[in-house]
Amino acid sequence: xxxxxxxILVVDLDETFLQxxxxxxxxxxxxxxxxxxxxxxxxxxLRGRVRFKYWLDRHVTFDINALPRTxxxxxxxxxxxxxxxxxxxxxxxxxxxxxxxxxQLGYFDRVFGTDxxxxxxxxxxxxxxxxxxxxxxxxxGNSAADIPLWRAARSALIVGNPDRYERxxxxxxxxxFTVNRPTVADWLQQLRIEQWSKNLLxxxxxxxxxxxxxxxxxxxxxxxxxxxxILASALYTFNDIVDLERDRRHLTKRNRPLARGIIPLRQAxxxxxxxxxxxxxxxxxxxxxxxxxxxxVYAVTSVAYSTxxxxxxxxxxxxxxxxxxxxxxxGGVATETEISTWLLGFAFVxxxxxxxxxxxxxxxxxxxxxxxLNRPYDKRDEPFLLASxxxxxxxxxxxxxxxxxxxxxxxxxxxxxRLWAVLPLxxxxxxxxxxxxxxxxxxxxxxxxxxxxRVSIAIAxxxxxxxSIVAR
Numbered sequence: 456x457x458x459x460x461x462x463i464l465v466v467d468l469d470e471t472f473l474q475x476x477x478x479x480x481x482x483x484x485x486x487x488x489x490x491x492x493x494x495x496x497x498x499x500x501l502r503g504r505v506r507f508k509y510w511l512d513r514h515v516t517f518d519i520n521a522l523p524r525t526x527x528x529x530x531x532x533x534x535x536x537x538x539x540x541x542x543x544x545x546x547x548x549x550x551x552x553x554x555x556x557x558x559q560l561g562y563f564d565r566v567f568g569t570d571x572x573x574x575x576x577x578x579x580x581x582x583x584x585x586x587x588x589x590x591x592x593x594x595x596g597n598s599a600a601d602i603p604l605w606r607a608a609r610s611a612l613i614v615g616n617p618d619r620y621e622r623x624x625x626x627x628x629x630x631x632f633t634v635n636r637p638t639v640a641d642w643l644q645q646l647r648i649e650q651w652s653k654n655l656l657x658x659x660x661x662x663x664x665x666x667x668x669x670x671x672x673x674x675x676x677x678x679x680x681x682x683x684x685i686l687a688s689a690l691y692t693f694n695d696i697v698d699l700e701r702d703r704r705h706l707t708k709r710n711r712p713l714a715r716g717i718i719p720l721r722q723a724x725x726x727x728x729x730x731x732x733x734x735x736x737x738x739x740x741x742x743x744x745x746x747x748x749x750x751x752v753y754a755v756t757s758v759a760y761s762t763x764x765x766x767x768x769x770x771x772x773x774x775x776x777x778x779x780x781x782x783x784x785x786g787g788v789a790t791e792t793e794i795s796t797w798l799l800g801f802a803f804v805x806x807x808x809x810x811x812x813x814x815x816x817x818x819x820x821x822x823x824x825x826x827x828l829n830r831p832y833d834k835r836d837e838p839f840l841l842a843s844x845x846x847x848x849x850x851x852x853x854x855x856x857x858x859x860x861x862x863x864x865x866x867x868x869x870x871x872x873r874l875w876a877v878l879p880l881x882x883x884x885x886x887x888x889x890x891x892x893x894x895x896x897x898x899x900x901x902x903x904x905x906x907x908x909r910v911s912i913a914i915a916x917x918x919x920x921x922x923s924i925v926a927r
Contacts, residue, residue, distance in 0.1 A: 462609050463592040464535045465583060466528065468546035468553060471597045471614045474523040474634070474716035477548040478508060479724060483696050484515035490762040504573045508549050519556045521703060523716035525614055527632045528595060536562035543567065543592075545583060547575040547600075576600045580607055593629070637722070641712040645695070645723070646688035646730075649903060654683045656779065656802075657786035662923070664792050665867065672790045678741050679789040682734045683782060686754060689730025692723050694761040706822070746789040753781050768831040772814060776807030797858035805851035808885065809901045811844035816892045816899070841893065848885040855881060876921045884914045 469476040486493055492514060499507045536542050543565045544557045550568030557563045567586070572578050580603045583592060594601065594608040597615050602624055605611035610629035613620065615636075617628045637645075657680035658673075666672045695702065695713050699720070702708040712718040731754065738747045756778060765771040780802045787794035817830060818837045832840065855878060858864065864871040887910065891897040897904055905911035 461538075461540050463541045463543055463583075463587055463590055464532070464595070465543045465545050465592050465604070465608075466532060466595040467597060467601060468544060468548055469597075470719055470721070471595055472525060472528050472532075472544065473519075474525055475720045477517075477519070477546075477552055478511070479720040480517055480522065481508075481511040481515050482724070483699055483720060484517050485511060486762065487697055487700065489514055490758075504547075505569060505571065508569060508573075512549055512552070517700075519553065521700070523703075525632060525634060527634075528614060531595075531630075531632070532562050541565070543583070545574065545579050547573055547579070550574075577603045580604050595632070599623075635717050637712060637718045641717050642726075645692060645712045645718055646726070647691040648688070649906065650687065650691065650900070651684040652906060653779070653902060654680045654687065654782060656782040657683055657789070659783050659798070660787040660792040660794050661790050663795070663798065663867070666790070666792060672792070675741070676786055676790050678737070679746060679785055682737045682742070682750065683753070683785060685730050685737075686734035686750060687757075689727045689734065690754065690757040690761070692730070693727045693758065696720070696723055696727065697761045742789050743791075746785060749781060749785045749788055753778065753785070756781075766831050768836075771831065772807055772810035775810035776803050776805075779803075779806035779809075795858070795863060797854060797861065797863070801851050801854045801858065804847050804854065808844050808848035808851060809888075811840050811847060812888060812892055812897070812901050813899075815840040815844055815889075816897045816901075819892060819895050820898060841889070845886075845889055848889070852878070852882055852885070873921065877918050880914050880918050880921075884911060887911075 466472050469478070482496065485496075499510045502510075532542055541564045542562055544553065544563045545567040546553055547569055550566065550570055553568055554566040557566045565586070567579070567582055568574055574582060583604070584607075591609045592607075593610040593612060594604045595612040595614065596604060597613060599620070602620065605613075605620065605624040605626075605628075611624060611626060612630045612632070613628045614632045614634055617631050621627055658676050661667060661669075661672055661676050692713075695711065698708070699713060702711060702714040705714075708714060713720070713723050735747070735750065738750050742750075756774065760771070760774050760778070764774050780799060783798065783802050784794060786792070814830060814832055815837060818832055818834055818840060821834055859871070859874055859878065864874060868874060884905075888897060888901055888905070905915075
């Protein structure tokens, strides 16, 4: 076409112009809006990618303007347009998803996307050659699917690491757009590795049953805790995926690696799937069928919490208390250790109190009365959460008192009367944490905050000494 005096500039969309992938965004929207359709995804994929994308289109809508862009690529396109070059967006995403949005940006002259053929790789190259009658073009891409276009282009440009592809395309990249790739620290933050400490609860049954001298039992309990940690990390990532749209608008959560676009959505989904598969494969190999079933109950309940239950007032905190209790039950079942009903009752109300504490802290830190918390509570609930949380914590203390007076204590401890030293320590910690929340000095998860709080650490050490040494 004679009007093109310079090479046409063609740019890919997914993880090139945008830092994310529209298909994965659509899957995420599907999970958010219609989680009951999640099991159908593998079946729909078998029908082919084009049909799968149209199936997603029938069920989801999303705001592309809210998605993170690759700033360096956007600036490059603006400059190219200012120089009079024809700028084209060519993507494997559905054309109807991107064309209206892309054209209104002002620097795309044409938009090509998937209609009846998945516009990827060689199919995209054929489209460009046909539409522009073989006119030379430069191409910006990011993955192995772009290799045919890089080879055919006058100049190849890449978003990401050029070393993986230069030998395969037979030329050097004319320009490299560097993007922030996730570091080990980013992944540790995303997988909530600091939250693995919660899974020490799996070891609690054998600690209280004085089985730490049994190497085989300790080994099974440790493996169960490790598998629970892997599963929990996968489910934390799934929760962030479900909350992604809201997290991108949240004052603090928008700084999380996934919300910032540092960790691509595609990688987050892969991490979730791999984590779930690893944990269950390990459980099937090592743990008893009953323990595997408990892991399954934990996973299903967590998914239900992330997709629906956390938006229901009070149900959310009760479910969280139950998930903590499930960790303890898993430890008992995996090691065939009897679990006291006192322990289960204490754990349920104690951790429900901590869940209420977290919600109270969130309302305290809400900047305005109508601030969207992504939770079913607002500023008006602050007094209710305070009263409910302290009352529930008080229930835990009462259960502890009843346990200390029970016959079971006398059979497990040589000096059961010394266990009463635990009572004021537990009460002190609970009241102190609630006071910190009231004064706005508690942020985030209470157990996570306790790991960085010297007083909390000292109280925990004192309790361990009393239970493991003094009273025994």
